[in-house]
Amino acid sequence: MSSQIELPGATDWVRHAPAHAELESIEAFFSGHAFDPHRHATYAIGRTLAGVQSFSYRGARTNSLPGETMILHPDEVHDGRAGAADGFRYRMVYLPPTLVQDILGGRPLPFHREGVSLDPRLAQATEAVFAALDAQSDVLARDDALYGLVATLAEVCQAWPSRGRVDFAAALRAREYLEDHLDQAVTLDDLARCAGRDRWSLTRDFRAYFGTSPHRYLTLRRLDQVRLQVRLGRGLAEAAVAAGFYDQSHMTKHFRQAFGVAPARWFRGLAGAPGATVLAGVSDP
Secondary structure: OOOOOOOOOOOOEEEEOOOOOOOEEEEEEEOOEEEEEEOOOOEEEEEEEEEOEEEEEOOEEEEEOOOOEEEEOOOOOEEEEEOOOOOEEEEEEEEOHHHHHHHHOOOOOEEOOOOEEOOHHHHHHHHHHHHHHHOOOOHHHHHHHHHHHHHHHHHHOEEOOOOOOOOHHHHHHHHHHHHHOOOOOOOHHHHHHHHOOOHHHHHHHHHHHHOOOHHHHHHHHHHHHHHHHHHOOOOHHHHHHHOOOOOHHHHHHHHHHHHOOOHHHHHOOOOOOOOOEEEOOOOOO
């Protein structure tokens, strides 16, 4: 997708690309404030298409301009706003660490300290993913592009810092246990017994390979279930309980922390046309 795109009018909007099993992708325009501080359980990798995209990340205010690549690591707090009066337009793909691990095969996650990169290799790899997502029927091209993006991250970035030895097999066992118990109460002792590790070693393992804590991973997977159930027509309260939250207010608190907006704003206008969905001011960078 070319960066030479005229900005639309002052109305904020978000287009969600058709969902894939592995990842989510959006294109959006914001004229001012976009998102409160929040953190993803995924990589957020994207390109500013027009305007100035400003966000706070790892203790610094960062600006992304057309032609630059944004790389936000899992579990790193950030926000979003326009850095100039005419707003900003951008495109983003959310890359789960689980998919990254499927490709890396047990290496610690790639880590980019700054929120913006000028490296042409990352720009090319990110654009290839967007092009493959646009060609919806070509699954092989999509998988090839995803592999290329992950391989480029591993080449360009350093490894996520970890103190002490880490155990990939233990982290995998813990993740599988969480996936099997999304709607149930889970303790760190449960995970430690399943993984064959002590509690704190397992926590270190999990963060090294999946970019977040077991508790955050479980919470975000439950929020994924909420979003899916609402898309299928369930109400927020019913979807929250079905996904394993105590009630809707409990889910709303975690939703704000994860996406920077309230669920009602995220889902506003969701019952739109099939395929790419246009929502008014309801996503995050």
